[in-house]
Amino acid sequence: MTTVKLPDGSLKEFDSAVSVKDVAKSIGSRLAKDALWGEIDLQPVELDYEIPQGEPVNLKIITKKDPNALATMRHSCAHVMARAVMRIKPGVQLAFGPTIENGFYYDVECDEPLTEEDFPAIEKEMAKIIALDEPFERLDRPRADAIQVCKDLKQDFKVEHIETGLADDDSLSFYQQGEFLDLCRGPHIPSPRRIGAFKLLSIAGAYWKGDQSREQLQRLYATAFFTQAELDAHLELLEEAKKRDHRVLGKRLGLFHIDEMVGQGLVLWTPKGSFVRQKLQDFISEHLQRQGYDQVFTPHIGKLDLYKTSGHFPYYQDSQYTPLVDREYLSQLAEEGCTCGELSNLMNEGEIEGYLLKPMNCPHHIRLFASEQRSYRDLPIRLSEFGTVYRWEQSGEIGGLTRVRGFTQDDAHLFVTQEQLGQELIGCIELVKIIFDAMGMEDYSVRVGLRDPDSSKYVGDPQNWDLAEQACREAAQTLGKDFSEDPGEAAFYGPKIDFVVKDCIGRKWQLGTVQVDYNLPERFGLEYIGSDNKPHRPIMIHRAPFGSMERFIGVLIEHFAGSFPLWLAPEQARILTVSDKSEEYGKRVESQMRDAGIRVKGDYRSEKLGAKIRDGQLEMIPYMMIVGPRDAENGTVSIRDRIDGDLGAIPVEEAIAKFQSEVAEKTVRRTSS
RNA sequence: GCUGCUGUAGCUCAGUGGUAGAGCGCGUCCUUGGUAAGGACGAGGUCAUGGGUUCAAAUCCCAUCAGCAGCUCCA
Numbered sequence: 001m002t003t004v005k006l007p008d009g010s011l012k013e014f015d016s017a018v019s020v021k022d023v024a025k026s027i028g029s030r031l032a033k034d035a036l037w038g039e040i041d042l043q044p045v046e047l048d049y050e051i052p053q054g055e056p057v058n059l060k061i062i063t064k065k066d067p068n069a070l071a072t073m074r075h076s077c078a079h080v081m082a083r084a085v086m087r088i089k090p091g092v093q094l095a096f097g098p099t100i101e102n103g104f105y106y107d108v109e110c111d112e113p114l115t116e117e118d119f120p121a122i123e124k125e126m127a128k129i130i131a132l133d134e135p136f137e138r139l140d141r142p143r144a145d146a147i148q149v150c151k152d153l154k155q156d157f158k159v160e161h162i163e164t165g166l167a168d169d170d171s172l173s174f175y176q177q178g179e180f181l182d183l184c185r186g187p188h189i190p191s192p193r194r195i196g197a198f199k200l201l202s203i204a205g206a207y208w209k210g211d212q213s214r215e216q217l218q219r220l221y222a223t224a225f226f227t228q229a230e231l232d233a234h235l236e237l238l239e240e241a242k243k244r245d246h247r248v249l250g251k252r253l254g255l256f257h258i259d260e261m262v263g264q265g266l267v268l269w270t271p272k273g274s275f276v277r278q279k280l281q282d283f284i285s286e287h288l289q290r291q292g293y294d295q296v297f298t299p300h301i302g303k304l305d306l307y308k309t310s311g312h313f314p315y316y317q318d319s320q321y322t323p324l325v326d327r328e329y330l331s332q333l334a335e336e337g338c339t340c341g342e343l344s345n346l347m348n349e350g351e352i353e354g355y356l357l358k359p360m361n362c363p364h365h366i367r368l369f370a371s372e373q374r375s376y377r378d379l380p381i382r383l384s385e386f387g388t389v390y391r392w393e394q395s396g397e398i399g400g401l402t403r404v405r406g407f408t409q410d411d412a413h414l415f416v417t418q419e420q421l422g423q424e425l426i427g428c429i430e431l432v433k434i435i436f437d438a439m440g441m442e443d444y445s446v447r448v449g450l451r452d453p454d455s456s457k458y459v460g461d462p463q464n465w466d467l468a469e470q471a472c473r474e475a476a477q478t479l480g481k482d483f484s485e486d487p488g489e490a491a492f493y494g495p496k497i498d499f500v501v502k503d504c505i506g507r508k509w510q511l512g513t514v515q516v517d518y519n520l521p522e523r524f525g526l527e528y529i530g531s532d533n534k535p536h537r538p539i540m541i542h543r544a545p546f547g548s549m550e551r552f553i554g555v556l557i558e559h560f561a562g563s564f565p566l567w568l569a570p571e572q573a574r575i576l577t578v579s580d581k582s583e584e585y586g587k588r589v590e591s592q593m594r595d596a597g598i599r600v601k602g603d604y605r606s607e608k609l610g611a612k613i614r615d616g617q618l619e620m621i622p623y624m625m626i627v628g629p630r631d632a633e634n635g636t637v638s639i640r641d642r643i644d645g646d647l648g649a650i651p652v653e654e655a656i657a658k659f660q661s662e663v664a665e666k667t668v669r670r671t672s673s
Numbered sequence: 674g675c676u677g678c679u680g681u682a683g684c685u686c687a688g689u690g691g692u693a694g695a696g697c698g699c700g701u702c703c704u705u706g707g708u709a710a711g712g713a714c715g716a717g718g719u720c721a722u723g724g725g726u727u728c729a730a731a732u733c734c735c736a737u738c739a740g741c742a743g744c745u746c747c748a
Contacts (some may be wrong), residue, residue: 037722046730105743113676114677114738115678116678122689140712173739191675199708202677202678202680202742202743203676203677203678203742203743204676204677204742204743204744205675205677205743205744205745206676206743206744206745207675207744207745208675210744210745211745212674212744212745212746214677216675216744217676217744218676218677219676219743219744221742221743226680230729232702246704247740247741251684252684257738258740260721260738260739260740264738310748311748312748315748316748318746319676319746319747319748327713359748360748362748391747391748393746393747394674394675394745394746394747395739396674396675396676396743396744396745396746396748397674397745397746399740399741403747417691473674490748491748493748510747525674527711576707576708578705578706578707578708579705579707602691606703606704606706607706607710607711608706608707608710608711609703609706609707609708610703610708610710610711611709611710611711612708612709613708613709613710613742614709614710615709615710617709624708626708628707629707630707631707638707638708640708645708646707646708649704
């Protein structure tokens, strides 16, 4: 008699010995077909495993749909990969080898570094190991034994990990497969034959335990799927994603240029890219005006005193451009025989006179606020500026438009009373929502950064913090979207709400941000006169709904895969003549459209129509208007839509009206998600 | 900043020790073609920069700069 208890609590009884597969069959033929392996009392077993008779056993049949099935298989594949590397390279030290979103990695340290040229050999060895079909066997060892096992294996990272990271565990598990033994929590698949298809993807550096001061390891990235077809589909998806990379599209569509001679991370906007940027600025400016913001302009530099007061200099010196040392101060230092080393020390200590390229706009706005006496009747004061700031980002972090050294924030600083804080935060969130909605961006996440209760780095009154954190939560709730609350993610000066999106290869970027600040009003001694005729300290809100124009446009290019909606497209429509004979008519239509405010160009080359269409498609022109003798005769254009193709001939006026309404509606029509 | 890879024509790339190639683009000419590439000819490169090895370097070595991936960082 065999009795199994299924995850739903139901019991199934069998008169004779049965395998896992038999149980699956008894439940349904579909399940039997989809079953990958079983789990008896949480231990993975093969499908042909004969279930022990007698006492009831807990059985779970694992299928592809099981959320952990793929991850479990991939983790087992990571073991196989590590084993293969150890067979090929001597003296391999193993670190961590977890599963990640679309695959897995294993951190290793080798005497001679691995390169991508080693991949074929590793993959071949992995295939051999899988063909051996040795099971993954779990071994539990008491703490002291476990340390000894790792010492015997000469796996120093594992020893350290047990001694520090797993200091509270009395018993530790290992998994053994053939000669390969590894400290591992599990679970694993019952045998490697469940690894359908795998591929090594890349190799990169990573620090042991993520600590820059520790050993640098080599991280082998790979992925695995249950079938070759799934792996192929995944790889194709990666290729497709690369095609919408904003760096590739930015070059192909001529949106921006980053020039070696100008400097790393410094963006040159081409006319087309500048157009998109300007349109976005105009768009948000209109909403700022509606919300009662005042726009201001401030310079790109400020005296060091300003940043000493704000606290930004010298504390963030590593991420700032070197100061512009005051001319007279510099000659004075020279007269005193100051050496380079001494100058450097003076900079480190912040004891230097000169100017700084502004790393943020707040100090300038603060001085504008402080330039007049303010009454509670004036508040809230909302100063906004498309302010360009410069930060010395680490060279290895810079790339494309998403991480640059000079960027323009759609910045604003709100000076508010405690009572106004909640409502103003909601207003800020509203702006972010307006932007995401207008772009049809739904795939973003919201993070409320709260203070870490165990840390003392935060400035300001804890009661105010509580109020501000609650105000942030309430503001976030107005989005009607899930948000995460992240303790420890607040800035030292106040809580914040961040908006995060992913780029084409899955990297996360913060776009919009709304931050409460109790610190700067304090440091600058800001005041307003209250209704009680006494001075009070305002609270500041920093907010940037786009984040920065650079990063936002970078993400936006990928979001639209280069196909901007009509209202944002630098070139909205293009006239394509069928032959030279229609050039005159084409030019007439062109000027008619231009007069109607359409951004139109004409392609009058003596190319065949097919070639002109192809070029227009590749340049992602929203509408192509084909004009030939037939159109000239009827006063029409034959419209071709970037997405839907040929729409047939319509009168020129009708085409103009169509475009104008699409622009007015800010319609978003995307070719793919 | 760290590790690894990469840097050849405007763009994408081939070229592994014997003084440079393709496709696209660009120019000129021919072609006058109705919904994703018509044809011919031509111009265009101190092979990222600076050193070194060698009779000889795009090719091998070192440094610098830049790009890519990851790590670390991001007021």
